[in-house]
Every structure is written in structure tokens, then in C-alpha cells.
Amino acid sequence: MKLTLTALALGTSLAFGMPAWAEASHMEHGRATNPAATNPMLSEGLVKKVDRAQGKITLKHGPLQNMDMPGMTMVFRVQDVGWLDQVQAGDRVRFVADRVNGALTVTKLEMLK
Numbered sequence: 001m002k003l004t005l006t007a008l009a010l011g012t013s014l015a016f017g018m019p020a021w022a023e024a025s026h027m028e029h030g031r032a033t034n035p036a037a038t039n040p041m042l043s044e045g046l047v048k049k050v051d052r053a054q055g056k057i058t059l060k061h062g063p064l065q066n067m068d069m070p071g072m073t074m075v076f077r078v079q080d081v082g083w084l085d086q087v088q089a090g091d092r093v094r095f096v097a098d099r100v101n102g103a104l105t106v107t108k109l110e111m112l113k
């Protein structure tokens with residue numbers, strides 16, 4: 001993904017606000033066919049760890065009604081590894097989790113300001 005280098009170069013600017021490329025990439029996600037869009041079961045979570053190499057994120061989340069899961073801290077796969085450029089440990093996020101091929105996966109991820 002061509003944005004990766006820019007994302008790394010601008011990494012520290014995340015602390016001061018969402019750069020323009022992040023907004024563009026967010027709109028891309030909105031255009032994608034997303035089953036969650038018709039059934040948005042957004043849950044709030046706190047990012048504990050981001051593992052871009054593995055495409056995984058550790059979230060402390062509240063109860064997930066669609067997963068019948070109580071609040072806990074756990075590791076999810078992410079549907080789009082690019083999302084991991086936009087979050088870091090300590091960020092609050094809203095997300096949708098689902099099972100994709102048997103793996104617990106974040107299928108939608110939004111920053112909470």
C-alpha cells in the first residue's frame with residue numbers, strides 16, 4: 001500500500017490530529033461493501049497493543065452482544081492491516097467484531113476522539 005511510507009513518516013503527527021491521508025482512507029472503507037453497515041454492532045474498546053506485522057490488535061472491550069461475549073482484553077485479527085497505522089496503544093476506538101473463517105476479526109474500526 002503506497003500510503004505506508006507516508007504513514008510511517010507522519011507517525012508522530014497522529015498525536016496532533018488525523019492527517020489528510022487518514023481521512024481519505026477512511027472514506028475508502030466507507031465505500032467498500034460492508035455487512036456491518038447494515039447491522040452496526042459497534043462496541044467501544046481501548047487499544048492495548050498493535051501488531052502490524054501479524055495484522056493483529058489487542059483490545060480491551062466491553063460486552064460484545066453480537067458475539068455473546070463479556071468484557072475482556074483479547075487479540076483480534078483486523079480485516080484491513082492499514083487500519084493499524086491509524087491507532088496506537090492507549091487510543092479509544094469503536095469497532096465491530098465478527099468471526100471470519102473462524103478467526104475473531106475486527107471488521108470495522110473507528111477512532112474515538
Ligand SMILES: [Cu+2]
Nearest residue numbers: 069070072074
Ligand atoms: Cu473478547
